[in-house]
Amino acid sequence: MQQPVTLSLDRLAMRPAYDVVVVGSGYGGGIAASRLSRAGQRVCVLERGREVPVGGFPARLPELRRELQVHSGKKRSGSGTGLYDVRLGSDINVVVGCGLGGGSLINAGVALRPDARVFADRVWPDAIRDDGLLDLGFARAAAMLRPARYAGAPELTKYRALEAASGVFGKAPVTAPITVSFDEVVNPAGIAQAACTLCGDCCSGCNVGAKNSVAVTYLADAKTHGAEIFTELSVSHVEKLSGGWRVHFFSTGDAGEASSVDAKTVFLGAGTLGSTEILLRSRERGLSTSDRLGMGFSANGDIIAFALGGKNRVNAVGVGEPPKFSEDPVGTSVAGQIELPDDDDLNASMIIQEGTMPSSVAPLLPVFFIAGGRLLGAAQSLIKGVYKGPLSHLQSFFCVSHDEALGRLVLKDDAIQVDWPDVAKQDVYARVDAALTKAAEFVGGRYIKNPLAATNMGSKPATAHPLGGCGMGETAESGTVNHKCQVFAGPRGDETHAGLYVCDGSVMPRSLGCNPLLTISALAERAMVQFARDHNLGFDTEPIRPQAELEATA
Structure with missing residues (x-):
């Protein structure tokens, strides 16, 4: 039986290049790290927050205060690695998690599948409804996260x-x-x-260790299969190379020297605000994207x-x-x-x-x-x-x-902002x-x-379930990514950037009307199946058997 272990490595252990770099460690990032590690890929995970062990979460008010970071534009109070990341906006406030495991560390853990009419909406790419892989995604996510009543x-x-x-x-x-x-x-x-x-x-x-967070499920699985995980590193943007990508990052809360790591493939799983912000910065530096980038922000009602x-x-x-x-x-x-x-x-x-x-x-x-x-x-x-x-x-x-998903994420003074003047009138x-x-x-x-x-x-208004900004679409005219979570390579057509994906709540093209963790996970699992098929890879989803069980059957 494996007890919880430290998942993250010292920054000095990072190699100059990997097969895959995963940015963020919430549901989408954790799933990408787990499944691609199982597929034999050399995986690096970059998380802006810190690793919090079981028993290390705030139990008293002074501890809670130390876990609060509040952003208003570029101004920030509190530590950049505080668990609760509050974004004060002119129109709406947003609360997101910050830590190894993302929002799964501090959410209520409610795992619901949306009303079937949500996916019947034509705003989704046809393949989401038609190829049957969404059901497989929900099944695989439920098998790992194990929701129970x-x-x-x-x-x-x-x-x-x-x-x-x-x-x-x-x-x-x-x-x-x-x-x-x-x-x-x-x-x-x-x-x-x-x-x-x-x-x-x-x-x-959870100071008991009973919560099935991404840290004790997908990320632990990824580490077992060889993923290298690094914390307190914030990604600023990605750069397209001739044969892959360069991911630029810096130490969270530190204005010191920036660094980078290269990869054949990059999965952005930094959340609705984080992934959109990274792509917006990348576009400012020359990366071609859909004009829909930043559009379709939803507070999920x-x-x-x-x-x-x-x-x-x-x-x-x-x-x-x-x-x-x-x-x-x-x-x-x-x-x-x-x-x-x-x-x-x-x-x-x-x-x-x-x-x-x-x-x-x-x-x-x-x-x-x-x-x-x-x-x-x-x-x-x-x-x-x-x-x-x-x-x-x-x-x-x-x-x-449900809301109308009419918000827009924009960069203002190099910081992500929600622009939705009439949101309170929804x-x-x-x-x-x-x-x-x-x-x-x-x-x-x-x-x-x-x-x-x-x-x-x-x-x-305030939301803890921000969605959209990199919404799915049939083509670049209607979305930022396609049904496989691949980033469109320009403002028109269905051509995508080879090796650049977004895999988190930002890909939702509309509100879900329920807590989003299971849907985010299902779409991420579906994207992993598509990635494996496209790259002639394979991975199993069998549970890891404890050593004692292996010895008993030897």
Whole structure:
């Protein structure tokens, strides 16, 4: 049985050239690294964040503060390797993960397949619907990430609170599939994982080791198969060479000397903001791309909101590990959801999930939610107040729906910005506000749309599920990449750059209406099958067998 090991290498171990360089280590980057390493390719992974071991995620407010980096244009406060990367924009705010494993480290881990009507939209290339590989992609992603529905979820206090709120819609909640191990297990990458303790701290990083993040699945698998992984290195742009590519990078947070590494093939998996930014910079330096680059940004209809003062106890604040408070289990960050599809209008569909605030945020909650910022007594009683006082009735809602994907990602002073002046007028926000107001009032609570309105987060819309910017299309006139995730080589036609791919949430040509991790993973798995076919390569997807198992069958 292989215990979690350090995945990253010292920068000095980097070779001058590889078969493949993967930029980013989230779902798309991790899958590319795993599958291409299994195919016998010499793979290098570059990640701008740092590697965080199990047990090293923030458990207290001071630790959480150190993990916060806030960007406003080129200005940044906090460490460039902070786990929470907040981008403040003039129109919309975006929150993304930063670390080895990308957003999988700090997301809720909800793994959903979109409504079938999403892929029926003609905005997708025909091959996505027609060749059957998308189903294979979903199956392979699910086999590695192993989403599961917690059998005891309906008994959780916060699930019962969601059930009470669901009465206004006349539709009961269902358990959500979560990428968490609820039993001790050796995962398909051969890594031993502990069982979930239901502490509720999924969104601040799992200190138990139960979360099936990219770090303990695809990246661990990639390392086992020979991939070389390097952290705290930020890629600025890529340069086309006669026989491949040069990837230019620098130390994260360091304005020192830039460096580079060469490869026959480059997979950009730096996320919606990161991959688009890299391609935009590359285009400024002469790389020919589609004119659609940067277009089609979507916030995926995201809203995080709250109901305060409801009649039911909710128990939706994490307790951490070891637990800061113990009375009844909290559960995973999301355990249940109300699915509200609209049969007549896909874009009016929504999913309302109950959410959990991490324990490290607990001391801040009284400041956000008690009128006038009044604290709940002395510092020692703040935490107790959160778990037993009025804030134990605080109900969190995570909602995903659909927007029109009309945002644009642009470079301004060499930093990525979202340009979407009318985003707050999107129908989705009024629609979701109305639904959540009804839910809050139904349980006797008050709907609070944005408790951060008095902070520098402002009152603008925010998303943790940014999509688009390098959207798929049939040709360069309609997309930045084709159905294989290959980057189009100009503003017209279907010719692509040999050896340049984008493999992350940026390739979505529209909103998904659900948490995007499983769709990103499925499309990445599909792209790996296409790459292998195009290059006469092969790879198996068999789980790694622990040494003890191998010895027992020898």
